[in-house]
Amino acid sequence: xxxxxxxxxxxxxxxxxxISEYNFIGAEIxxxxxxxxxxxxxxPTTPFIVLPExxxxxxxxxxxxxxxxxxxxxxxxxxxTVCERSIGGEPDVLLxxxxxxxxxxxxxxxxxxxxxxVSDDVLHCTGGGSFKYAEMMHKSLGVKVKRTDExxxxxxxxxxxxxxxxxxxxxxxxxxxxxxRYQYKPIDTDSIYPFLLVNIGTGISVxxxxxxxxxxxxxxxxxGGGAFIGLGHLLTSxxxxxxxxxxAEKGDHRKCDTLVCDIYGGSYENLNLPGDLIAGSFGKCSRxxxxxxxxxxxxxxxxxxxxxxxxxxxxxxxxxS
Amino acid sequence: xxxxxxxxxxxxxxxxxxISEYNFIGAEIxxxxxxxxxxxxxxPTTPFIVLPExxxxxxxxxxxxxxxxxxxxxxxxxxxTVCERSIGGEPDVLLxxxxxxxxxxxxxxxxxxxxxxVSDDVLHCTGGGSFKYAEMMHKSLGVKVKRTDExxxxxxxxxxxxxxxxxxxxxxxxxxxxxxRYQYKPIDTDSIYPFLLVNIGTGISVxxxxxxxxxxxxxxxxxGGGAFIGLGHLLTSxxxxxxxxxxAEKGDHRKCDTLVCDIYGGSYENLNLPGDLIAGSFGKCSRxxxxxxxxxxxxxxxxxxxxxxxxxxxxxxxxxS
Numbered sequence: 001x002x003x004x005x006x007x008x009x010x011x012x013x014x015x016x017x018x019i020s021e022y023n024f025i026g027a028e029i030x031x032x033x034x035x036x037x038x039x040x041x042x043x044p045t046t047p048f049i050v051l052p053e054x055x056x057x058x059x060x061x062x063x064x065x066x067x068x069x070x071x072x073x074x075x076x077x078x079x080x081t082v083c084e085r086s087i088g089g090e091p092d093v094l095l096x097x098x099x100x101x102x103x104x105x106x107x108x109x110x111x112x113x114x115x116x117x118v119s120d121d122v123l124h125c126t127g128g129g130s131f132k133y134a135e136m137m138h139k140s141l142g143v144k145v146k147r148t149d150e151x152x153x154x155x156x157x158x159x160x161x162x163x164x165x166x167x168x169x170x171x172x173x174x175x176x177x178x179x180x181r182y183q184y185k186p187i188d189t190d191s192i193y194p195f196l197l198v199n200i201g202t203g204i205s206v207x208x209x210x211x212x213x214x215x216x217x218x219x220x221x222x223x224g225g226g227a228f229i230g231l232g233h234l235l236t237s238x239x240x241x242x243x244x245x246x247x248a249e250k251g252d253h254r255k256c257d258t259l260v261c262d263i264y265g266g267s268y269e270n271l272n273l274p275g276d277l278i279a280g281s282f283g284k285c286s287r288x289x290x291x292x293x294x295x296x297x298x299x300x301x302x303x304x305x306x307x308x309x310x311x312x313x314x315x316x317x318x319x320x321s
Numbered sequence: 322x323x324x325x326x327x328x329x330x331x332x333x334x335x336x337x338x339x340i341s342e343y344n345f346i347g348a349e350i351x352x353x354x355x356x357x358x359x360x361x362x363x364x365p366t367t368p369f370i371v372l373p374e375x376x377x378x379x380x381x382x383x384x385x386x387x388x389x390x391x392x393x394x395x396x397x398x399x400x401x402t403v404c405e406r407s408i409g410g411e412p413d414v415l416l417x418x419x420x421x422x423x424x425x426x427x428x429x430x431x432x433x434x435x436x437x438x439v440s441d442d443v444l445h446c447t448g449g450g451s452f453k454y455a456e457m458m459h460k461s462l463g464v465k466v467k468r469t470d471e472x473x474x475x476x477x478x479x480x481x482x483x484x485x486x487x488x489x490x491x492x493x494x495x496x497x498x499x500x501x502r503y504q505y506k507p508i509d510t511d512s513i514y515p516f517l518l519v520n521i522g523t524g525i526s527v528x529x530x531x532x533x534x535x536x537x538x539x540x541x542x543x544x545g546g547g548a549f550i551g552l553g554h555l556l557t558s559x560x561x562x563x564x565x566x567x568x569a570e571k572g573d574h575r576k577c578d579t580l581v582c583d584i585y586g587g588s589y590e591n592l593n594l595p596g597d598l599i600a601g602s603f604g605k606c607s608r609x610x611x612x613x614x615x616x617x618x619x620x621x622x623x624x625x626x627x628x629x630x631x632x633x634x635x636x637x638x639x640x641x642s
Binding site: 127128131202217223258270278280281303315 | 392393394422448449450452453470472522523524526538540542543544545546547548550551552554555556577578579581583584585586589591592593594599600601602603604605606607608613618624625628629632633636637
């Protein structure tokens with residue numbers, strides 16, 4: 001994730017890394033609540049980006065904002081904080097990202113961290129949980145809860161980033177190494193639309209987006225993050241998404257998957273299928289079965305699901321071209 | 322499988338069922354090898370079809386034929402036998418189907434059952450294993466081994482069945498019950514092509530077939546029978562494909578899968594997604610995890626893989642229409 005933002009205006013920091021890179025010494029918290037001045041905080045322990053100094057972000061210096069996306073698997077919180085610069089100047093406005101596996105823990109966190117909230121404040125929410133938990137959130141936090149349609153918010157956000165963030169989009173080159181894999185290219189703001197938006201949540205939605213306000217769902221599947229975490233939980237000892245990814249990094253999928261060369265002894269020329277192509281995910285597990293290593297299984301699962309996610313939009317793109 | 326052939330000219334029998342239905346008393350095996358007469362055998366213990374009385378099948382009364390498809394997961398054998406009719410008349414020619422998980426067991430079976438084989442006989446083979454095991458098969462059986470391209474054979478076979486077997490194709494109605502689900506309709510032989518052929522093996526290939534000899538692979542995925550059996554083996558105590566299907570029949574996928582109503586409390590109107598649609602396969606397993614029942618897991622796995630198989634061709638069909 002960090003790698004992906006190297007060429008971006010909006011840089012993502014994980015706090016430990018930020019502290020070592022910038023020799024940051026924890027600033028004291030001194031609340032200027034009710035005086036109208038900024039509430040300076042320590043750098044948060046969650047990943048964050050430092051917002052550019054632009055007029056549209058200035059109100060965030062005076063007033064915190066919190067917003068939630070409550071999906072089928074995770075609750076995602078984004079909120080603003082203000083932080084004193086280590087080397088003088090105006091304070092930085094940070095946009096912080098935190099995820100929870102349940103709404104209760106999330107509300108506790110918001111209560112503890114949204115100090116300047118008053119009853120007129122609005123907690124903006126998207127996702128299915130914004131219907132289910134609206135009353136609970138209002139009672140717990142004492143602020144207004146406003147639902148916004150998930151897909152419209154998503155498209156609005158994409159539009160904002162593509163238009164405002166230089167080099168937001170990149171071409172991926174699998175054969176290259178490290179950062180070379182991501183070939184950034186500034187996008188012409190006049191030629192953003194139409195695009196296909198593949199929304200990876202618990203499941204997958206593929207949207208054809210014709211403008212900021214016109215879109216239709218053209219496809220989707222039940223195999224997204226929910227299947228990755230759910231199957232990962234059943235198949236391995238990993239406790240969460242990050243554990244599972246770390247596990248997969250060490251694995252060799254060729255021990256679980258049947259490759260074209262396992263069936264044909266090489267490539268299958270008549271259909272132009274190379275020998276190292278995965279013919280059948282987990283195909284070898286019907287024999288080696290429960291003796292497969294956890295990391296090989298995690299890698300095979302990651303490839304099965306991520307390849308599958310890439311496939312449906314690929315068909316639509318071929319259709320268009 | 323049997324249900325699907327009820328309206329068909331070619332009826333599939335599982336032997337136990339055949340024996341009870343037709344009150345069949347095992348005919349004595351008396352080999353007429355070298356006399357040119359038919360080699361009468363007992364009804365085999367494998368599933369079979371009785372071939373119609375047609376001139377093109379007559380040579381099979383005189384001479385057995387054996388053919389193999391050696392895939393990445395299973396070895397499939399089809400062979401002819403001749404069987405005395407229980408109620409007089411000409412003997413029946415049976416086409417028998419048997420599957421093996423390894424080539425060795427298959428070759429043993431062929432040796433024991435292909436009595437009239439001579440060195441000029443040809444064992445026709447398709448599949449990746451026809452490359453890997455050609456020499457082994459020749460040495461073991463003492464017959465010639467001839468490879469045929471898998472996809473060409475498949476298309477030839479489809480063409481043959483669609484043209485010769487009345488009501489070979491049907492429309493599936495999920496909401497109906499039992500046999501009513503399959504609405505058979507004879508196919509006009511002039512309008513067979515073009516069609517999409519979804520070949521479900523270890524993995525999936527989607528072929529656009531324009532004629533008996535012209536086709537191209539337009540898609541495919543690594544999630545087919547190999548993934549079903551491999552993951553099924555890792556996740557449950559089922560020992561094989563049939564066990565896994567029986568297990569799935571008793572399961573309730575809603576205990577493993579996250580439905581749209583689990584996220585939204587009902588349907589998601591903005592995207593026209595009904596409440597009982599699977600939003601994320603195995604989405605609930607990240608929480609209930611290893612306490613899920615085996616049959617619920619098997620059902621969820623079956624739906625994940627079969628829905629996924631249906632999806633890609635669906636996109637191509639929408640593309641065409």
